[in-house]
Structure formats: structure tokens, C-alpha cells
Amino acid sequence: CKKSFLEITPASQIEESNFFKTELQATQALAGIYHVLQWGNINQGHTPLIGWAEAASDDAYSGGGSSSDAVGVKGIDNFKVTATAPFNPNDGTYGSVWNIYYQGIARANTYLANIDRVESSANFKALTTGEAKFLRAHFYFDLVKWFENVPLITKQQAPDEYNQPQAPPQEVFNQIAKDLIDAMAVLPKTSMKANSGRATYWSASALLARVYLFNKGVYNTDLNTGTRIIDAAAVRTYLDEIIAPSAGFDLIGQYSDIWRKANELGIESVWEVVHSNTQPISGSTSDQFRAQGNYNVLYFGPRGVNGNPYTAGFSNAIPTESLYQAFETTPILDPRRAATLLVLNSTAVAPGIIKGWQHTGYFNNKYNTTSEYKTASGLNDINWGQNLHAIRFSDVLLMASELYIGVDQTKADAYLNRVRGRVGLGTRVATIDNIRHERRVELAGEGIRYWDLLRYGLPYAKQMIDASSLIGPYYNGTSSLGGPVTLTGGANTPANAYQMDWDISKRGRLPIPPTQITLSNGVLKPNPGYN
């Protein structure tokens, strides 16, 4: 027999060697990388990624149904075992976080390794290569923020290359910068909407600014792509480009309108992850990674409510009293408080609501289970259609303001006050403290605060997180402030579950999953504080 008799390929599936041939296939593979952005839950690990960052910060407690519900996220309240929060580095959820990003990275690496095989125009290859690199940078940035010490894998691996040691964080940051610079060289300078919702030049440069600030804050170094140094000046230039009217970005007039459907991919959206309820799927929450929905919505959603106007969620990442009190109240009440915090403190306000763990009466009002994004069919849990506003124009203004302090104070003040002006607040001088305050209240509930805390320094982070041990008036028990006690049913949270005592020795990072350390035969080392 001829050799070809045996060399058959699967009949009704496409085999790897037959893929990456056409532009259509390449676009599918690219969509497959984008798809990983939408994952918040792998196999019931319940890891909505901005939700976790919220829970870790001083803006939210971990929440959930009870002391035993989703204990992985409970652990990151304090990063240590407390009377009410078990912290087990073996918790499989941490492995899920690790998995999500490495799957995205692997898809991007596969794309970059195979794009040359595709029969298409050079332009297509260049453009999509830029997108793949942008996405890889996005995944690595989240990964290195959560785990700090991670293997840096930038190509398709052969089996004998699987077991890679962790790279110094700086190498990972430099690779992220390099990918973003490469992406900026090819991505279009258009709005995301004009670019079909795909990453743009602006998405990449804004992300680079965010990466710069985090790296600078935590490690006090500039980024080095190998061919150039990305320093503050360079980042200021990129931010100014975005702020320039010619780029087309602006603040949406009404702050609370930012999270309305009509403003998705709007003038304030520099980088946004698209979610949709138009292609609902059924199944269970473990099918979330197959869907187009935004799992954070379910995660933040109030527990027990019966669908009007909110659908029952998991009541995780419960906003803190500390956040509530951070908003300015004089001379006027910052309207962002109402836009950020949903106060559901009685069944009169929210029929059916029951207390979750660490109930405060507050819920995230930016991402919530409102009917606006609900699916018409399929499983509600996994099909919430609200986009994730990953980098908003106001964030760009505040980053720029921060970087212009002492360099061009006029500009710094102008950028800060453009943000304040939108919500009718008076002007302030752009100082580091004022900008930290402004970032907290402007970006609360968007998964940004925690990373800001870490870049402001671990002692600062500890101080703020510990300071969030405020039970608040709507706590359904003994309240330090007193207040209405109107809910029955659900979890009775002991007061010490609100008590934060952040373990600074963990550096705010997740444990390297012990199963991975075992599989690596010790090539992977535990993170500091986890030995």
C-alpha cells in the first residue's frame, strides 16, 4: 500500500495541519483568542476577573452566599487564614485564574507561529499579528499582576519545552511592552466601533500606559522593549495622543450613562471587551467559557432578587462601607456614588433579596444583573450581554494627569479637572493624593483599584485594605453605625468577617497553584510568603 493510504485526516473535523491556510481560518483563530477575554469561569471555578480584583481591594469584600461558598475568593480578602476566611493556596480557583491566561497566551502563540502559512495579503498578516500581540500582552499583564512570577512563553512549545521556570517579572513586563509597541505599529488609529470592536492603536497605547504605571509603581523601573526604553516621557506622549481631539475620544456627559447599552464602544471607550446576549447558550455556569456573556455581572448581582429589575446573582465582591464613604458629599454629593453603588437594603427596594456573606446592602451598580443586558433565552447566568469597559477615556486623563505632576502641572490639573468637571465637582490641584482619590471614586467597581493599591506600595495597600474594616449601617446585625435592619434569611455574617488584616508578606499576589508546582517537579517555585 502507498503511504498515503494511511495518511488520512479526520473526516468531519479540521486537523491542525489543515488549518491556518486561508484568511477566513486565520480570522477564526484570531476570534478564538479574543474569545478568551470573555472567560470568567473555567469549570465552575468562579473566577470573574474584575470581580476578583474588586474583592481583593478595599472597595469590596469577597461576599458570596455563605462562609463556605466560593472560598477561593474569600481567601483574597486578607491572603491569610482568619476566623472567617479560610485561605488555602491549594484552592482550585487559583489554578483556574492561571489556566485562563495561559490558554489565551497559547492561542496567541499558536496564531503568531502559524500566520505565515496563511495565504493572504501582507496587510492582513501584519494587522492580525498586531492584534494577537496586543491580546497576548493583555493576558500576560493580567497574569503577571495576579501571580508576579510566571513562566514567559512566547512561542509554540515542543513537549520537551513545556517545563519552563518562572521569568523575572521585569522580563515579562518588557515582553508586554514589546508586544504593545509592535501592535501599535500596525493597529489602526480609529475608534473601536469603527474597527468592528477590535483592538486599536489607542487600545494598545492606553494599555501600555497602564502597564508602565504598574511596573513603575511596583518595581520602579522603566520598560525596555529591547530596542527602546519606554519611560514616563514616552508614555505622556502616547497619552497626549489619545487625549488630542483628533483621536476622537471624549467623556460621556452623564456619568451613569457610561454603562448603558447605547454607549458601548462609545466615545469614552479606549479598550473594551465585547460581550453579547444575542447568541445565548444554555447549560450551566460551567459553560460560561463557551458563551459570550459577562460573568462579572452574575458575580456582582444581588442574591435572591426575583427579576424585577434585577435578576438573582451571586452577591460576590460586595462593595465596602469604606468605598461608600470615599465619595465627596460636600459641597455637593458626588453623583458617581449613586452610579457606582446600588443600595439594596430592604426587600421593599429589591423583592426577594436575601443577605449574602459580608452583606453591606451595597452592590456594584456599574455591572449588574439589570434587564438591559439580560438574555431573551438560554441560561441567564452565562449570557449577560454587558461589555467590560476595560480602559475608559477618564482613566487615560487621570493617568496622564498623574504623569504630568511636577512636569507640566497645568496640564496635570486640566486633565484631573476635566474628569471632575463632568460630574459637577469643583476643581482640585493635581497632587498624587488627589489623583489617588479621584481614581478610586471615578473607577470604582471596574477592577482597577486593587492594582492601583499595589502600585502605590504594599504598605499603602495594607493601610487602605485594613481601613476598609467598616461594617456599615446596613449590615444585618450589630452595626457600628446603627441603621435599619430589614432583611431576614440568608447568611448571618459575624462581625469579624468584615475585619481586614491584610497579609503583606504575600505581596497581594495569588499562590502559584501547588498542582502546577508538583507537575513541574519543582521547576516552578512558590511565590514569596507561600513557602
Place this chain on the structure above:
Amino acid sequence: KGYAQFISLTAKNKPITTVFSDIEKQSGYSFFWKGDDINQLNVSVNIKSASIDEALSTLLKELPYTYTIAKKTIVIQPKIRAVNNNVLAQAFIDVKVKVLDTTRLALPGANIKIKETGKNYSTDLNGEVTLKQLTAGHTLVVSYLGFITKEIQITEATPSSLEIILRASASALQEIVVVGYGSEKKQNLTTAISSVQSKTIEKLSITRVEQALQGNAPGVLVLNQNGQPGDKPMIRIRGTGTNNSPDPLFIVDGFPVSTIEYLNPGDIERMDVLKDAASSAIYGARGANGVILITTKKGVAGKPQLSYDGYYGVQNTWRKLDVLNATQYAEMMNVGATNANPANALPYPNPSALGEGTNWQDALFQSNVPIFDHQVSASGGNDKSTYLAKFSYFGQEGVIGGKNSEFTRYTFRLNVDQKITNFLKIGTNLNYINTDRRAIFDNGDQGGHVLGNAISIDPITPLYETDPTKLANYNANAVRDANGIFGISPEATFANPLAQIAIINGNRKIDKLLGNVYAELSILKNLKFRSSYGMDLANENVNSYTPIYYLLPTSNQTFSRVSSNFYRTNTWQVENVLSYGLDVKKHNVQLIAGQSAYKYFTQNLSGARNDNSPINPDLAYIDVATDITSSVNGGGADRRTLASYFGRFAYSYDDKYLLSGIIRRDGSSRFGRNNPYATFPSISGGWVVSKESFFDVNTISFLKLRASWGQNGNENLGSSFPWASTINTANNGYTFVNGTGAEYLYSGASLGAISNPDLKWETSEQTNFGLDINFFKDKLSVSADYYKKTTKDLLIRPNILASVGYSAPFVNGGNVQNKGIELGINYNEKFGKDWSLGVSFNISHNKNEVTQINNTAKALAGAAYISMGSITRMSVGQPIGYFWGQRTSGIFQSQAEVDAYTFTNPNSGAVTKIQPNAKPGDLKFIDTNGDGVINDNDRTNIGDPNPKYISGLTINVNYKNFDLSVFGIGMFGHKVFNGNYRFDKTVSNMPATRLDYWSPNNTDAKYPRFVSTDPNRNYATVSNLLLEDGSFVRVKNIQLGYTLPQLLTQKVRVNGLRFFVAVDNAFTLTNYTGFDPEIGASSPLSLGIDRGVYPQARTFRFGINVKL
């Protein structure tokens, strides 16, 4: 009267026979001649006073005849003379032969081979055949299955009519065993092959082919997975060697078939099981789990024969489980509630008022359920062609579900062999099969099946609800039949099993055309070329219809749904084999070399649609359903190929020293691209000690020692492309937007897994030592084998680092070892004229051990049981698929015992209770790893589901025209997980034995206390409490037959007429308390889990065998 010394005669154009007569008259000699030719010969002759020699010489001078004179007889024979090529023509004689057994019964179909010419004859219905053109010096080899072959030398003195009497062979030494691409005399076998013949199969009335091997082939474990009609039994040859498919390879008439469901057992002439690697190496990469060669019946030359074999039987369940009645159930629920919390209100304040309640099993099991089989065959032929045509119709309903659990099979077979010329023979086997199966559930179901519900549902709920106040609250879609509305349990946990059956509508139909054709060319003496083409075309259609129904709050449907699946599978195989045999003096050499190519392709199409109103189940086609928006469809395809080369040599010297070797090279599309080919060798040898001159033991008539070694593989690696990475496009896309911001989903793609182009077959290596010994002139024969079989490179999916970002590839990484011994004993004896006895017994032992698993855990998770997760496992140092659970050590008798069961932390010295939640009456779990807590880390091997010993016994007794056979099997030393009861649901009914639960008044109880909340997890934990000894002995079949005397039947022109009565599954001896101790499994890691195995029926049959 004197005779003239000299002969004188004159003739002109007279028949030569007239001349002979004249000479006879004159000389007193008599003539003898052969052949019609002479009769037609006219001669002219003129002889005067010649001697007899002169006269004959003159007469025959110009004729092609010569003469010899012996005593007073003159024999006229064709002249031996030089023809063109100096080949001597000889005198030919024709001999009419009749072959008989020692009781002078004719043996139709006996084979007679002319050794020198290789010509074959077979005897007709009267045991007769005329052999043509024999010459002195020819040797006739007369053989008949089950008889000792006889050789007869033809001499000039051989009369024209010959009776040959064959002696029955007590041993089966003369039996011809099929070895794959050829056959071998059993006495010359050097490998381990077990055979089962039609006469055994016909007695058993088996419904599927696999069952023929149960108890009849040592080392072959056959377990029915279920008593449901048409269900596939499990076969393991010499233990389970793999975590992948452990099924053997079935080869029917040379063609490999993926499923044997289609084959009518009545079509089988013989089954040969290649057990050791040395024999199965001829099937190379597919031989690792053993090979079962099936030869179908063929026609025999002789008078056409028409026969009918059939039976009709009734089936009844042989066992029901003793579960609690309504009063007992209510009392038990009360106990459970009180134990959970003494303050609880009693769920059933007045148990005795409930009486016996509903006996669900009585309602479920049907009695006298029919089973029948009809087989009609016609066969016949002559020395040039033979044919067999056969039709069969088999039907069986289930003891549960009746027509909803039904299997019917029609088969048509035509086997034809035709000699075209002396050197060319062709033949064909054609088989059309139609099967139809309706099934209600399987052992594989995870709870919720009909039988399980019948055991678990409370006995208080009535079969039909008649209480109008309750009916008023019933859901409108509650299931009903002609007798009323089925009761719904208020516990809302278990469905009414009869209601469940009522909503089942579906079947699986298969039409299959299976055939092969061959041509065999005799190129030279002893050199043959055979080319064959086989194909298997199957169309399968699976339909189901679910009406609108309401069984439970969790099990209901407000629309009806029709679904349909079509599969078309096409397989072909081409083979070319060259075979050469050489027989010089005492040396015998057999060689074969061949090539094979195989291709499989299957395609399927499926669809389903809903309707908001009920549909007539008989017209439940998709088009009938009206809800177009609910339409779904799917379809796919699969394919694979195999290309092979093989060779075998066999050498024997004087049938005393035997040596054989095989090599096969297989290429498979399933192997990774870097390993397309695999080579498998084997070698085996034998020494027939009893043939040695020094061997002088009177009682031992035959003694052979055998040894073999070989390698083969398991190419059945799960999917068709286990090495490949396929692109996953389902639900993998991203939402983009168009210019107006409208969202659209763009289909995405990613690699499904990492590919592994190095992936290869599993290799199985086996060493076998065997002994065949016969005593008392072969009346008693014993065969023993020892084997050691190691399967290497098992296919596993290891855990790989998550940073790789994709699912792990399949890799070769695991070893399993099986060691065992097998013993077979046969005894045959005649007592006087009327009695005969045959006994055959076999027993085998196998020990299985997993020796390597290359993943971090050194273990693979096994099968799951409802809420308990994996209850079996495969790990290094343990038997494959062992039960993985907690060991218990009795029941806590007092709180003091609970408190005393503590753990002292070696570092801190702190003392903690190991089972803090336990109360008196709860199970004490052993802290196996000594860490002070009971959790999964304490789970260990609590039982082995693989039988230690399997055994079979057949006894045949004949007295005059009566025949009686008894067949039984036994399996010993294994555990069964009795999962008939739903331990995870506190409202589940339970076995009556559970009444022996612990209480302060019954401290010697078998079972722990019953607590509805089960805080100590007495029943939610996989423990030895749930395992039972699975050993059993079962009399599978008893059959009594009577054959009418031939004198009687021949008057009505019937050649044979036999009636029989039989009972199947007559008795079962077992301590196992589930429905049936025979519990097979579809996968290697789920053996011995009884999730409610449908019991095998006890069947009474009456049958008839007629030969015209």
C-alpha cells in the same frame, strides 16, 4: 469339462467383449476390465492355435490396453505407455467408497483426499462417493471432524467398492483448528487456542455469539452486562490488559467485524479463540486483546438437505429483591427522622395503617415473556460446488418492559463454493441482517432508570392513583394508560417506573449487508494463491419520540419531541495470501505470506424537532412535529485505514517436533505520523513426547509440551485520530460589531488539544507454556496453560502543565500485567451399547496488576456512581478497576468508643477526634493514612471486581435416543458494588435486610443506624459496606432431547427428527443480593458496578430439529 490349450478365433468388427467371451469359453479364464471405453471397442482378429499369451498379445496389439494374468483372471488395463512428454499413463480404476462410523452409521460430508494428486472428495448423504481415475499406489486420506483420520493405500487388488470405517476420536487431536489465514491439526498446535463448535453452540440457544464462549473456553471471561434482550456481553480474554478498549478482535470468515451483534449463532460452524500472543500475532496490531475467529457453516456435497431448527420459550425473572413494604418503609423513615433529631415530627404517624403497599417489582416484571428462534437451511452440492442457504428469525422480549425491551433479528445467508477448473476455486459468503432493538435502560445509566426506580420508589405510592382529591392536584401531563393515571410519589424523588416505560418510544434498526468473495488459484502443486474481498455495509437508524409528560417536578416535558439519527458505515478489506506446503518424508513445512488492506468509513446525520401537542408515536417523524424553530440537526463522519503484511512458517518433523513463527507488520492511520508502522513477531514450539520411542507409559496416549512467545498490539486507541489535534470551532467565537454598532458573532477556532505525532499502539507481550496430555486411549484429555501477559504503552492523557495552554495529548504511558493458569479437562466414555457420557470442565485463574502509570498521581480515575464520584480506579500495584473506597472497622457501640477514636498530632501533641460527627451506631472508618481525618486520602483498595477463578462444566449423557446436557458456569473471588439502592437519597426504599440496623436494642446489627441526614456519611461514603462477594455458580442450561428412531421417521421421508425441552438459567447459587451476579461492563474500569442490572431471565423452551 476341459478347456483348450490353444485358442483359435476369427472376428470381423465385433465388440471386443464378444471376443473376450469367446476366449473365456475356450480357455476357462475369466476377464476383468474397467471402464466403458472397452465396451464400445470393436475389433477384427484372426488367431489360430495360439497360446493364451499369444492370443491376448495379438488381440491387444494395436489397442491402448495391456493385460495381466493372475490365477485364472485376465485383467485388462489401459496401457502404461510413453506419451508426448514421457509421462507414463497408468491404468485407472474408479472406486466407490462408503464412509461409516463404528456403529455403521453413514458419515455424510466426510473428506477424502487423494494424497498424491491433492484431489478432494466429500461423501454424500449416504456417506458415499465415487473416486475416479485412481491408480495403484494412490493414498486415500479419509477424514471427518471428530474422527481419527485414516489412510488407505490403493493397490491393484483394491476392489471397486470399498467400505471405510472411521473410529471416533475421543480426544479432539484430529480436529482442525482455524489459526488465521489457515488451519492446523490440533495435535500439531504449539499455541494456546480454545475452540467451540456448532454442536456445543446449538445446545445453548444463545442469543448472541459472545455467549457461546461463556464457560466453554478457559481463560475467556464473558459476562452479560444486562439481561436486556440484545444487550452486548463483555468479553475479556486472559484478563483486562488496557484502560482502552479491551474487546477482542472478531474475524468472521476472514473479515474483521466491529460488532458481532448481527451474527446468527446458528450460522456458526466453529469459533477459535487465539489467546496467546504467538497465535494472535498473525493479527498484529489488533491482536492484543485476543482474536476470535468465527467460521460459518458451509454446504457439503451430497443430496440436498433441508433442515429446520426452532424453539419457543417463555421467560420469567428468577429473582426479585426483598425490599421494605409500606409499613416497614414508614417505620424506617420514622426511625431516620427521629435519629436525625428527636424533636422531629414523625413523617408517618401510623405506619401499620399503610399495610403492604405497592409491590413495584411485581408490577414491573412481566411473566411468561416470549422468546423464539426459527432457523431454516438448505444445503448440498457435489464435488465441484457446494452451497448453504439459511434464513433465521429470532425474537425476544424483555421481562421488564415487554415490547419496550425487545430484540428481533432476521438473517439471510448464502455460502457458495465452486470449483471452476482444476486449479481455480471461487466462493462467496453473503449475509443480510436486519435487527430491531428497543431498550429501556442500561446498567450504565447513572440512576433514574426503570428498574432502579422500582426498587427505590416508596411502596406507599399506588401504581395508579385513584383518590380524586389527590388527582385534583396532579399535573395535567401526568402519564396515563388505559387503566388510569399513574401514581406520582409525593416524595418527588423517584418516578413511577411503569409510567416511565409508558413514555418510552424508540428503537434502533440496523440493516447490514456483509459479504466476501474469494478466488483460490492452485499455481503449482502445494502452492496456492488466495485473493479475497470483503465488505460490511451497515445502515443504522435510531429513532426516539418523547411525548409530553410529567413524571416528577424534575422530570417532565411540556412538548413532545421527535429525533432521528442515521448512520451509514462502510468497511472493506482486500487480502492476498500465498501459501505453500511441502511434505517430504517426515518433514512438513507450511509457509504463508500475505497482504491486507482495510478501510472504514462512517457518516451520520441526525435531527430533532418539537411539537407543542402529542404526536402519534407510530407516526413520530420529524416532519410531523410542527415547531420549526426547535429544529436541530447534526452530522459528521469518521474514517480509518489499516495496511498490513504478514507471514508464517510452520515446521514439523514426524508430527513430533513442532516449530512455528509469525511476523506481521501493520500500518494504521490511528498511529501518530511518526510511527505509522508496527511489527509484531512470535515464535512457538512443541514436542510430542508420546511419539518418542523411549516413551512407554501405557495409560498416556498423547503428551505434548508447548511453549510460545509473541508480541502484538492494540490499535483500538479510542478515537480514530488519537494523535491528532483537531480544531475546535464550537462556541469559541467572539462578538464583533458592524458600523452601526450591531453585534454579530464571529465563529472562532482553537486547537482542541496538543497533537502527539509520536503516538503508537499499545504493545502486549505474552509468554505461554502449555501441556496437552491424553489418557486411556484419548478418552480423558487434559490441557493446561500458564501465561504471563504484559501490556505496555497504554494510552493515557497525562496531566500537563497548565502553562502549555491546551489539553494534554494522548501519550503512551502505562503498563498492565496479567498472569494466569488455565486448565481444561475432557472425558468421553461409552458404556455398553446404549449409554455414553461426555464431561468437559475448565477452570482458569488470572491475576491482574497495573505496573506503571506515567502521570503524577500514578493513577487514573475510574467509573463514577451517581453522587459518589469515582468509585473505581486504576493505580500502580493494584488490579485494574479496583474498588476505591474507605475501609470500615465495625460500628461504634457507644459514645465512649467514638470519643476514644482519636488522633494525636505528632508535632503539637494535640488530640483530636477522628470522626467528630459520629454517634453510637455509626460506621467506624479506618484512618488509613494516619493523618487524623477521614477523607479521600484514606481511600484504598477495598475489593477487586475481577474474578479470581472462572469455570465452566458441561455434562452430556446419551441413552439410546435420549440426550441430556447440563451446562454450568462459576466465577469466584470477586466483589460487586451493589448500587441497586440509592444511598444518596434518604427517601429511597431499601432492602429488607436493612431492618437489621443498629439501635441500642440491636447492637449486634449488620448495618449502621439509619439517620435521614446521614451526618457520619455511613451510606454516602464508598466503603466495604456497599461491596458484596460476587461469586456465583449458575446452571446456564439444561436440555433434554429425544430423537425419533430413523425407521419411524424415514417412513414420512424425514431423515432426522428431534424434540427437546430446555431450561436456561435454571439455578443460581450466590450470596450476592442484587438481581443478578453476572455484571459485565462496557469499559475496563467499570466492571462489577451494579447500577440495577436487568436480571437474566429463567427461560423454559421447547424445540424441534428436523432434517429432510
